[in-house]
Amino acid sequence: MNIPESNKKRIVIIGGGFAGLHLAKGLKGSSFQIVMLDKNNFHTFQPLLYQVATAGLEPDSIAYPLRKLFKGSMDFYFRLAEVQEVVPDQNLLRTNIGDLNYDYLIVATGTTTNFFGNKELEENSMSMKSVSEALDLRSLLLQNFEKALLTSSIQEREALMSIAIVGAGPTGVELAGALAELKKHVLPSDYPDLEVDRMQVQLIEMSDRVLPPMSNSASKKALKYLQELGVEVILGEAVESYSDHTIDLRSKKKLYAGMLIWAAGVRGNLLNGISESSSERSRYKVDRYHKIEGYDNIMAIGDIGVMKTELFPDGLPMLAPVANQQGSHLASLFKKGMDTSKLSPFEYKDKGVMATVGRNRAVADLNQLKFGGLMAWLVWMFVHLLSLVGFRNRLITFFNWSYNYFNFDKGIRLIIRKYER
């Protein structure tokens, strides 16, 4: 892999998401050699993937080149690689570009879509965990509209235009809101020869409310916003199968949609070679200093780890702020020579959760403060804009949002690569 050997201890970080990024940044100027591996050469700002999928933002403004982040850092090495296996006994990592020894291994591999073993659903539905997947989604959405023009069957046309989303967590809710806005403001003028009002945006959730991780008042407000936008919210219902535009629900009811978007669960990107007993429901059990159970020099941060605290006995939520804070905390620990007596155990500073539902509307649970509407929407935008990595990305996103807002438009309706199943 051509990483020079040095006297310094080597920390290998797998993954340049929120957790890996904050760790690496926190380690700048430390006395370690840092190697970061990722299968992409960029960091993805996942919270805005849904806007890429719905033609509101270009992919390039939510992605940031990892190499650029570490410009001028001494003894920092980035490699585009896929990890194949860890050999903990030998402190060795095997990858598609060769082997690498580590002194400390940090697993920050995040999660991937979980279809819970349903192969048919996995094959026939779309997910949205990466930039490429978001672009595929955008392409298929537009391709289906182009196809809808060609059929003379009203049923088929309606199905091709319609979209079902499974899972009403923040991703599902934000996506449903954005699709409903496309239906309202953009698609009718693009497709004057289609009856776009026949397009259905269906949001299917197994539990009895939308945004289950948020407060009851947030769920109620979000439901109201979604319904006002024309989203058909179906609660207490699960999807059993999907093929030929037909969705079979557990209740034996059927729905019709040309695209099913699966946002109903994730599972950790576990590594081969790490003992199964160290994980719990596909995520690594970690202590308050991020160590994976059963290992001394292998840590996990971000969504891939389950860390239980007094306030969160079932584990911390899978959120960007948790990942950020864990990355920074682990960096501090390294800088203190891994001496846990010098650093208090990790504690999540909960700044709250937000979700946006179309223009001017969002819900926010910020500790005791629960609010919605325009104010929440403005806070949501402000927080997301500031969290984006890179000045260029922030400015272009700000400009796009302003443009889209004042023009009731989403400008990036391009099928640059056709989606082919």
Place this chain on the structure above:
Amino acid sequence: MNIPESNKKRIVIIGGGFAGLHLAKGLKGSSFQIVMLDKNNFHTFQPLLYQVATAGLEPDSIAYPLRKLFKGSMDFYFRLAEVQEVVPDQNLLRTNIGDLNYDYLIVATGTTTNFFGNKELEENSMSMKSVSEALDLRSLLLQNFEKALLTSSIQEREALMSIAIVGAGPTGVELAGALAELKKHVLPSDYPDLEVDRMQVQLIEMSDRVLPPMSNSASKKALKYLQELGVEVILGEAVESYSDHTIDLRSKKKLYAGMLIWAAGVRGNLLNGISESSSERSRYKVDRYHKIEGYDNIMAIGDIGVMKTELFPDGLPMLAPVANQQGSHLASLFKKGMDTSKLSPFEYKDKGVMATVGRNRAVADLNQLKFGGLMAWLVWMFVHLLSLVGFRNRLITFFNWSYNYFNFDKGIRLIIRKYER
């Protein structure tokens, strides 16, 4: 294809490039039914593709959704389609989405890369005629640098970093300039563990000067600029084959490069079913009213047509302004009921030619006025910015250019989809 029949005559335009776009815009409010077919749902601003390939602009800011352009137009139909055949006797077009009758057929299909029958070159080299191809080029450029990190052979590393461009027309020259700037300002800080100064940017041209269609003084200036930027310009030389990073030149000399970009020729996208006798070196012979030789209701505009005039006895140059003016002229002709006595034959208003070579440097031949340097560069930027379709695209491009200029940076170094041969 589900296009409604009406009493109006139907004009079918194949291609939404510069020519097709100007024709369709010129026909707004006319008494014809307009159908536009394109294999993409967007217009591509080809003159800036090279900036997409070199990480300076996002693809989304040089592409514009065709449907959006015709928002609110009456009796205008866009279809995403690939044309398979014309049956002139029946005024019929066969496409992958069904058949369509026309009263007038306008061929505005442009050109594609011409490898002059060399299959090996076609397979092993990159071309840059579409947004997808420009993105592939960007990916391969960055992938090769990532690969270069992994080899311990200096020769292999140097080859992987190096790029050869065949053809020193405006595309080749502009691309070489942009790559030389990447080498100078961006890649060394991204790849501190590579000797980026070993990267070679080689520009190979068969004739004895760069920018052969421009004036001698422009050629000389451009050559000087390229050499100052460190581009190795090889004149009077042709490429015979390319494989395993080795380029065989006609003189039996060899060059080494991890990527060969072919910008040495184009051929028209001819249609099946139109007589071969109507074309000349893969482009349609057209009269001054755009009619293809031998047909009464089939016209060709833009690069696909060869129109000979007194000033241009070998045919008008293949340039965006020619396509724009032809589209508008043909629209006028339709609006005058195809009565050629009411409209003078097409005359190209030559506004000159420009090419840019890196920051602060360009060459311009504007009629009698031939100049270079900073002034030409500013004019180049101004003209290209104003020619971009759409306010959003103009503003984002302007912002990116300013950002890149002041930061000596090109921010979009993303491998969003790996290029795999």
